[in-house]
Amino acid sequence: MTPVKCYPPRPKKVYFFGTCLIDLFYPDAGLDGIRLLEREGIEVLFPQDQTCCGQPAYTSGYQEEARAVAAAQLDLFPESWPIIVPSGSCGGMMRTHYPKLFAGTPLEKKASEISGRIYELTEFLVHVCHLRLEDRGQPEKVAMHTSCSARREMGLAETGPALLAQLGQVELVEQERAAECCGFGGTFAVRHPEISAAMVEDKTLAIEAASAERFVTSDCGCLMNIGGRFAHQKKALTGEHIASYLWRRTS
Amino acid sequence: MSARDTILNRLRERADGPLTAPECDFAVVTDRGWGLDERLARFERWITSVHGEVIHAPWETWTEALAQVLTRKGIRTLALGREHPVAAEARRALADADLELVDVDRDIEGWQQEQFECVDAGLTSVRGAVAETGSLWLWPTPDEPRLISLVPSIHIAVLDAETIEDTFFDVVERHGWAREMPTNALLISGPSKTADIEQTLAYGVHGPRELVVLVRHVDADTEKSL
Amino acid sequence: MSVQTYTPREFHRQAHDALGNPQIRGNFRKAMDGLMTKRRDSFGDWDLETLRELGANIRLRALAKLPDLLERLEANCQANGIRVHWAEDGEEACRIIREICQAHEARSVIKGKSMVSEEMHLNAHLEAAGIEALESDLGEYLVQLNEQTPSHIIMPAIHLNTDEISEILHEKTGTERTRDVDYMTAAARQQLRERFMAADVGISGVNFAVAETGTLCLVENEGNGRMTTTVPPVHIAVTGIEKVVEHLRDVPPLYALLTRSATGQHVTTYFNMISSPRKEGEHDGPKEVHLVLVDSGRSRIYQDDELLDTLRCIRCGACMNHCPVYTRVGGHAYGTTYPGPIGSILSPHMMGLEETRDLPTASSLCGACGEVCPVKIPIPDLLVRLRREAVGEGRGNVPGAGVKRTRKEAAAWKSYQWLATHPGAWRSGTAVVGRLKALMPAKLGAWTEYRTAPEPAGRTLHALVKQHQADKPGGRTPDKEERR
Numbered sequence: 001m002t003p004v005k006c007y008p009p010r011p012k013k014v015y016f017f018g019t020c021l022i023d024l025f026y027p028d029a030g031l032d033g034i035r036l037l038e039r040e041g042i043e044v045l046f047p048q049d050q051t052c053c054g055q056p057a058y059t060s061g062y063q064e065e066a067r068a069v070a071a072a073q074l075d076l077f078p079e080s081w082p083i084i085v086p087s088g089s090c091g092g093m094m095r096t097h098y099p100k101l102f103a104g105t106p107l108e109k110k111a112s113e114i115s116g117r118i119y120e121l122t123e124f125l126v127h128v129c130h131l132r133l134e135d136r137g138q139p140e141k142v143a144m145h146t147s148c149s150a151r152r153e154m155g156l157a158e159t160g161p162a163l164l165a166q167l168g169q170v171e172l173v174e175q176e177r178a179a180e181c182c183g184f185g186g187t188f189a190v191r192h193p194e195i196s197a198a199m200v201e202d203k204t205l206a207i208e209a210a211s212a213e214r215f216v217t218s219d220c221g222c223l224m225n226i227g228g229r230f231a232h233q234k235k236a237l238t239g240e241h242i243a244s245y246l247w248r249r250t251s
Numbered sequence: 252m253s254a255r256d257t258i259l260n261r262l263r264e265r266a267d268g269p270l271t272a273p274e275c276d277f278a279v280v281t282d283r284g285w286g287l288d289e290r291l292a293r294f295e296r297w298i299t300s301v302h303g304e305v306i307h308a309p310w311e312t313w314t315e316a317l318a319q320v321l322t323r324k325g326i327r328t329l330a331l332g333r334e335h336p337v338a339a340e341a342r343r344a345l346a347d348a349d350l351e352l353v354d355v356d357r358d359i360e361g362w363q364q365e366q367f368e369c370v371d372a373g374l375t376s377v378r379g380a381v382a383e384t385g386s387l388w389l390w391p392t393p394d395e396p397r398l399i400s401l402v403p404s405i406h407i408a409v410l411d412a413e414t415i416e417d418t419f420f421d422v423v424e425r426h427g428w429a430r431e432m433p434t435n436a437l438l439i440s441g442p443s444k445t446a447d448i449e450q451t452l453a454y455g456v457h458g459p460r461e462l463v464v465l466v467r468h469v470d471a472d473t474e475k476s477l
Numbered sequence: 478m479s480v481q482t483y484t485p486r487e488f489h490r491q492a493h494d495a496l497g498n499p500q501i502r503g504n505f506r507k508a509m510d511g512l513m514t515k516r517r518d519s520f521g522d523w524d525l526e527t528l529r530e531l532g533a534n535i536r537l538r539a540l541a542k543l544p545d546l547l548e549r550l551e552a553n554c555q556a557n558g559i560r561v562h563w564a565e566d567g568e569e570a571c572r573i574i575r576e577i578c579q580a581h582e583a584r585s586v587i588k589g590k591s592m593v594s595e596e597m598h599l600n601a602h603l604e605a606a607g608i609e610a611l612e613s614d615l616g617e618y619l620v621q622l623n624e625q626t627p628s629h630i631i632m633p634a635i636h637l638n639t640d641e642i643s644e645i646l647h648e649k650t651g652t653e654r655t656r657d658v659d660y661m662t663a664a665a666r667q668q669l670r671e672r673f674m675a676a677d678v679g680i681s682g683v684n685f686a687v688a689e690t691g692t693l694c695l696v697e698n699e700g701n702g703r704m705t706t707t708v709p710p711v712h713i714a715v716t717g718i719e720k721v722v723e724h725l726r727d728v729p730p731l732y733a734l735l736t737r738s739a740t741g742q743h744v745t746t747y748f749n750m751i752s753s754p755r756k757e758g759e760h761d762g763p764k765e766v767h768l769v770l771v772d773s774g775r776s777r778i779y780q781d782d783e784l785l786d787t788l789r790c791i792r793c794g795a796c797m798n799h800c801p802v803y804t805r806v807g808g809h810a811y812g813t814t815y816p817g818p819i820g821s822i823l824s825p826h827m828m829g830l831e832e833t834r835d836l837p838t839a840s841s842l843c844g845a846c847g848e849v850c851p852v853k854i855p856i857p858d859l860l861v862r863l864r865r866e867a868v869g870e871g872r873g874n875v876p877g878a879g880v881k882r883t884r885k886e887a888a889a890w891k892s893y894q895w896l897a898t899h900p901g902a903w904r905s906g907t908a909v910v911g912r913l914k915a916l917m918p919a920k921l922g923a924w925t926e927y928r929t930a931p932e933p934a935g936r937t938l939h940a941l942v943k944q945h946q947a948d949k950p951g952g953r954t955p956d957k958e959e960r961r
Contacts, residue, residue, distance in 0.1 A: 018938040020897075025931045027938035031945060046942045049900035057890050059842055061864030061871075065894040072898040152844035177510075181801045185841025192489075192839055193923030198496050198805045199841070200927065228928030255551075255563035258718065258772045262544040266780035266874075270541035273534040279527045280730050297743065359761040363674055363708075384733075384744035396761045397707050401700055420729040429725040432557075432690045434756055435707075438748035443700035445662060446740070447616035447632060449504075449639045450511055453662035456615055457669065458700025458746075 007127040008082070013043040015083040019090040020052035021220040029220065029241030033086040033121050036247055040129045047076035055093040058101065060187050067101055074110050083117045084124050086243055087219050088150025091120040096153050120150055121243060122159040122218050135167040137249035143175045143212035145182060145203070145226060147219035160218050160242055167249055175206035184225035200229045208237060215239045283383065283417035290382035290415040297385025301441035302454055303462045310469045313409070314344030320407060320463055321350060326371040330355050330403060332394040337376035337409045355399050366398060372405035379414035381422060386440040387464065388422060390433040397435050406459040408439070412468050481625045483812035485824060488835040491810040501636060505807045508635045512798040515741025516849070532734045533853040535727045536789040543779065546688040546721045547770065553691030557753040559766045567597025570771045574599060574680065574713055575606050577767055581711055583608055583677035589695070589705035590614040591682030592630050592792060593715050593771055596814045596827065613669050613701040615662065622649040628808030630815060631739045631794040636807050669701070679705035679763065683716035684791070685731060689724045693768065695749040696735060703749050712763040718770050719788040731791055734851035738793040774826045781874045783862055787822050789852040796846035796856060802839055811836065818846035822859040830867050830877030837863035904939050
């Protein structure tokens with residue numbers, strides 16, 4: 001777990017690191033995150049040369065490849081603005097693993113400096129922006145799935161629910177074993193598909209059993225996994241990235 | 252080279268170099284600052300929570316309480332020491348009772364079968380107890396050997412209330428265990444139990460089915476509250 | 478006796494079988510749910526993080542001084558009258574134990590729970606020499622009757638439910654079929670008491686070996702450990718070389734962490750500390766006590782600063798209790814003595830990555846194991862390290878390193894690297910998706926068997942952001958390529 005972080009005052013500008021999953025599959029979630037920040041009067045810088053944090057290679061054991069990819073991101077944030085990542089998984093990679101990944105290399109200092117500026121989106125909205133939300137949506141029961149990286153690597157079990165709690169018409173329901181992994185785990189879902197399937201099956205059943213009409217998550221890996229399972233079963237229950245959900249209901 | 256030397260050499264010639272030992276701060280396992288009443292209450296709460304039975308008795312009349320336990324539980328044969336004051340007093344008090352007192356200060360080889368099959372209960376003293384976990388601590392002696400607290404179906408342990416200390420760490424430190432360990436040192440916290448059959452608790456799987464802790468009090472105030 | 482065997486090589490098949498077995502699924506889910514709740518409750522008002530920190534530091538201090546502490550342990554044990562033996566591997570340990578048994582013309586051995594003895598397949602070795610080895614921990618006894626191996630390091634029979642156990646006892650020992658747990662427990666007590674009395678040798682494991690005093694500590698609830706180490710005339714304790722701690726005062730915090738982490742108990746029924754054989758004038762206890770210190774790959778793990786953390790383990794099993802994968806597939810699927818997360822970081826060193834190639838990936842890296850580990854082993858990081866070793870990108874400090882490297886996969890990651898370091902190419906989004914799919918072409922089917930595959934969005938975030946910036950007053954018009 002990361003130690004308690006001292007949060008800075010609200011900055012004028014931030015960098016936005018969109019993550020590859022959002023880039024390719026859920027670009028709207030990224031844009032909605034940017035809009036939420038801009039609405040707070042913050043200028044959002046989106047370095048067009050960003051690609052991927054390197055995590056897929058890193059967790060697969062391809063550390064050289066991961067380091068090369070990560071190194072390519074380190075030059076994208078030259079000024080001292082915070083770097084906002086709409087994913088606990090990629091945020092955890094950049095905050096927790098970058099310093100280790102570059103330990104003993106010439107980029108060690110730079111990687112540590114960058115990692116100290118990484119904030120997961122909901123973390124930043126809660127602790128730095130002190131975001132206030134006005135709900136304009138219909139009454140709805142929603143379950144939150146906090147990703148394991150956000151929860152454990154970044155210590156952010158509370159930020160997503162704290163934001164949802166501000167939506168007056170939204171009833172946040174808690175699914176059984178809320179802290180348990182949905183079974184995505186990046187390449188885990190590919191290497192051990194049956195186990196992963198058993199896990200996501202239990203997760204979808206728990207969300208349904210909580211009478212949720214929708215689930216939100218702060219990680220697109222979980223969204224793809226849980227949402228994909230619901231869709232495969234042709235269930236009406238759908239999921240959404242928390243950035244999109246917040247933006248949609250408050251704009 | 253012997254296996255011993257091979258292993259030790261490999262450990263000494265560690266590829267990544269020598270290691271540095273971190274400091275250890277033990278504050279979290281000591282300095283509870285509980286008073287006697289608090290210790291007693293905690294001890295009792297914990298040991299009863301794991302099926303131990305606690306009986307309070309004034310110091311002067313504890314053997315009467317013992318006799319009542321023996322009667323209530325239908326104990327016909329009681330194994331006990333001879334020299335320890337607990338055993339000596341119990342022997343005097345029970346001399347005329349309708350029950351057989353079994354000597355334990357003899358080599359087990361001569362009476363193993365008898366101990367396993369014919370003894371209803373074992374009586375032992377204890378050296379003290381731990382409030383934090385509800386544990387008794389024993390250092391078995393030739394007078395009160397190891398198996399007396401294990402083989403019979405009922406173990407009756409006699410504890411003096413003022414010997415309860417806060418934590419296991421405190422006991423180890425204050426009594427200087429590290430200077431001289433006995434053949435066998437024991438913590439006992441309740442009767443023998445298992446949850447190996449589908450997490451269902453069952454008692455007396457190998458050791459005693461029942462543990463009775465007879466707590467002796469010298470404090471008149473505590474007696475009144477009994 | 479033919480024991481039902483599992484092998485880590487067959488992890489996929491064994492996991493598949495377990496997933497398809499509702500009984501197994503139900504038994505583990507129920508048990509793990511209960512254990513997680515009990516653990517959480519048991520730490521109640523403790524300052525858990527401080528206690529874990531202490532536990533980790535005690536273990537790290539012991540490891541930092543390991544060779545010295547082993548020598549000190551040996552010297553103090555010997556001074557107390559305990560005979561100390563060293564074994565480089567399980568085979569040597571088995572031989573040492575068999576020879577002690579044979580020197581006493583032992584026919585019958587009673588065992589307390591010892592995972593190290595499971596690791597070296599001691600029972601089979603003794604039986605081959607005509608020495609009967611009987612497990613006395615109730616769970617181990619049931620598993621042995623059922624001709625299986627343990628499925629959990631603390632609760633060996635956790636894969637069995639009451640009805641199954643009733644059937645096993647009925648079939649093997651002639652008890653009545655029943656759901657009465659007290660009846661079954663009493664029956665086992667009766668059966669095993671006979672065996673304790675008849676046993677020539679008792680064999681146990683060790684939870685902590687104290688260098689300072691030459692003391693062997695055993696943690697248990699049942700009393701079979703005390704029986705095993707007190708009733709037979711000879712006691713042989715067998716343990717891994719990493720179990721040593723420096724001081725006696727190191728023991729209380731580790732014990733507090735162990736019982737709460739393992740079963741959510743604030744304390745176990747017995748904490749049994751043995752420092753010598755029966756002394757002159759004492760009336761019970763074994764006349765001979767032996768300690769067998771087993772290496773079996775541990776000194777190799779010890780060489781590497783990162784892998785070293787594996788040796789902190791105090792074998793509480795909390796990592797498996799909290800593992801969503803273990804909970805689904807159970808302990809046998811792993812095919813190793815130590816299942817679950819700790820098994821996946823320990824077994825490759827003992828059995829090699831060739832055998833255990835599928836274990837380091839059998840985790841979603843959710844981090845639950847590391848979060849609950851009482852001595853703060855960074856299990857997810859070690860899993861990643863072993864994945865590196867398996868694909869030949871580690872330091873080569875694990876047997877079988879590089880065994881999983883395939884030219885195809887390595888090339889796929891190289892092309893990922895190329896794309897992710899060439900932003901221009903990356904930005905042509907659809908091309909990226911197309912090429913990433915090539916990473917696991919054969920296996921995408923597995924994803925879509927259970928889930929709808931995600932559809933690549935028409936436009937990437939890169940493109941959307943450009944558009945978004947252009948739409949703002951004073952924004953610039955995106956170029957043609959980005960509008961696509």
